[in-house]
Every structure is written in C-alpha cells, then in structure tokens.
Amino acid sequence: MTRMTTIGAAQLGPIARTEPRAQVVRRMIALLDRAKDRACKLVVFPELALTTFFPRWFMTDQAEVDAFFEREMPSAETRPLFEAAARHGIGFYLGYAELTPDGRRFNTSILVDDRGTIVGKYRKVHLPGHAEHEPERPWQHLEKRYFEVGDLGFPVWRTMGAVMGMCICNDRRWPETFRVMGLQGVELVLLGYNTPDRNTAGFEPNHLRMFHNDLVLQAGAYQNSTWVVAVAKAGVEEGVGMIGGSCIVQPSGEIVARVSTVGDELVAFDCDLDLARLGKETIFNFARHRRIEHYGAITAQTGATPPPE
Ligand code: CDT
Numbered sequence: 001m002t003r004m005t006t007i008g009a010a011q012l013g014p015i016a017r018t019e020p021r022a023q024v025v026r027r028m029i030a031l032l033d034r035a036k037d038r039a040c041k042l043v044v045f046p047e048l049a050l051t052t053f054f055p056r057w058f059m060t061d062q063a064e065v066d067a068f069f070e071r072e073m074p075s076a077e078t079r080p081l082f083e084a085a086a087r088h089g090i091g092f093y094l095g096y097a098e099l100t101p102d103g104r105r106f107n108t109s110i111l112v113d114d115r116g117t118i119v120g121k122y123r124k125v126h127l128p129g130h131a132e133h134e135p136e137r138p139w140q141h142l143e144k145r146y147f148e149v150g151d152l153g154f155p156v157w158r159t160m161g162a163v164m165g166m167c168i169c170n171d172r173r174w175p176e177t178f179r180v181m182g183l184q185g186v187e188l189v190l191l192g193y194n195t196p197d198r199n200t201a202g203f204e205p206n207h208l209r210m211f212h213n214d215l216v217l218q219a220g221a222y223q224n225s226t227w228v229v230a231v232a233k234a235g236v237e238e239g240v241g242m243i244g245g246s247c248i249v250q251p252s253g254e255i256v257a258r259v260s261t262v263g264d265e266l267v268a269f270d271c272d273l274d275l276a277r278l279g280k281e282t283i284f285n286f287a288r289h290r291r292i293e294h295y296g297a298i299t300a301q302t303g304a305t306p307p308p309e
Helices: 021-037 062-066 079-088 169-173 175-182 207-224 275-281
Strands: 004-011 042-044 091-099 105-112 118-123 156-159 162-168 188-193 227-232 234-237 240-243 247-249 255-258 265-272
Touching: 004 021, 004 227, 004 247, 021 042, 021 079, 021 265, 042 188, 042 227, 079 091, 091 188, 105 162, 105 188, 118 156, 118 162, 162 169, 162 175, 169 175, 169 188, 169 207, 175 207, 188 207, 207 227, 207 240, 207 247, 207 255, 247 265, 255 265
Parallel strands: 004 042, 042 091, 162 188, 188 227
Antiparallel strands: 004 265, 091 105, 105 118, 156 162, 227 247, 234 240, 247 255
16 A cells, blocks of 8 residues: 655745745746646645745844745735645645734744645744854854744644655754654654755755755654655855756655755655654664664753763
C-alpha cells in the first residue's frame, strides 16, 4: 500500500524592499497555478515570504519595522492567495512576520488546508543573528531584535492525509527541532528559509552554506524517518546573495527533487508518505531504541560544560 501525494516546493526569487505585497502574492499565485498543472496537493512557500528579508537592516523607527508585519491573516492583500489555493484544492505553508493584537512580534508560519482553512501555526524558536546594530558587518541579521522566541513549541497536525509539522530556517540546524516532531510521529516537515550565501560573523568558505543546508535537512529526515520539504527565498535580494537550493528530502535522507534556479520556481515530487514507515518501525523505532535515561542534559542545560582542564 502507498499513500502518494504530490508536493510542490515553491521557491521565490528576490523580493525588493519596495515590492508591494499584492505583487508578491501574484507571483505566488503563478506558482500555485503551476502546482495545479503538476497535480500538487500541497505547496511550500519560503520564510517571511511576503516581503524582502528585512532583518538585514537596522531600523529604529518601529513604524518602519512594523510595515513588514502582518496584523491579520488572511488580509485583503493575502486573501487572493488563500482563494487561489482553495480553488485549486491545494494546501500550503506560508511564512510571514506576525504582529499580534497585543503587540507581540513573531517569525511565523501557517499551515493552510486544501479548503483554505488555517489548521496550524508555528512561531520560530531558534532565532539566529543578533539584537544590536553591528556596523562592522556588510549587512545585519537582526532577528533577535525584531522577533520574540516562538511560544508554541513544535506541534504537528494530522491534516490532508498526513502527520505534518513546521519549522523555520535556522530551526533546521538544531536536531531537537526534528526530534520533538519525530516524537509525535511526524511524516512530513515543512520549512521555509532565507539563508545568505556568506557568513558575515567570521570567515567560512561560501560553499559550506549549501553543504550545511543539505546536511541538516538530510540528517533531520533520516534520523526521524520523515519527508522534509525545504523552500528558500533565493537570489540576490537588495544586494545580498541568498543560497536557494530548495529541495524535497525523502525519509531515507536522500534529496529526491531540487530546484535549478535562484528565481521563482516550482519543483514537484510524488511523495509516498508510507516511505516514512520503514525507518520508524526499524532503526528509528524510538520506543524500542531510545535511551532517555542518558539524554537528561538535552533539556537540563543550554551551553556546553567541558570537563575541568
Ligand atoms: N533566516 C534564518 O534563520 N537564516 C539563518 C542565517 C544564519 S546566519 C545568521 C539560517 O540559519 O540560515
């Protein structure tokens, strides 16, 4: 028996600082139309998909920052995306900056089902970068300034015939992200990202950016026997190169589909969700093989404590 579902990774090319949301939504609907032609049931868009990646700028005017945030979802500008997806019978993952009614700001993703209903929300837990202006960098990465740490944990949802979870960008580098969802039986992890093609914190060969992207996606998939669909905002955005490389990883850890450009591009793959079963029932049968009596440090401490010299 197989549970086949076609999933689309809908990569976006650069979004200019001045590009209106309505224009970005039109680009996303064009990708949804292609996804419909490819018989996709689910499409994944990037992190902070509606605007340029604004944490690259230090801003002191809160109104200027808040212009990048969504106060409602859907809004007048994003409703056409929901309507197009529902018309096509396609569910989707969407990343955006969320400003709550009580004034809290999160880097958020939602899971929308194939009828246009929001069935899940995730708020990014592992915020990278820094909170203060660091003028020595060629650009900033101020997620720690503009967002609070997510307060929803890593839930999963049984929807559209699968157990799905979400995370966002830097979360993928942390094995705990995948394991907490793995412990809830996740079969399909959806994630969007914005990854600059250069490390501005210290020297690192640029090729490592894509290597590390693949490394953590493939490890997360394999070690938890889950599909992973990872989707970038790519290309040169406001002078900053973003790695792209959006891909679909099967539970064996192998990349089975990958984009070939750093622009707007849809790549689709027929995913057999039952491929997640083998690993879950054998080598990564958690109930049989995990040894939690030896894992206490994972939740008891954050930093490393090497033995005394
Ligand atoms: N958006 C995001 O989380 N980007 C980070 C950049 C890390 S360098 C500050 C990432 O993990 O790709």
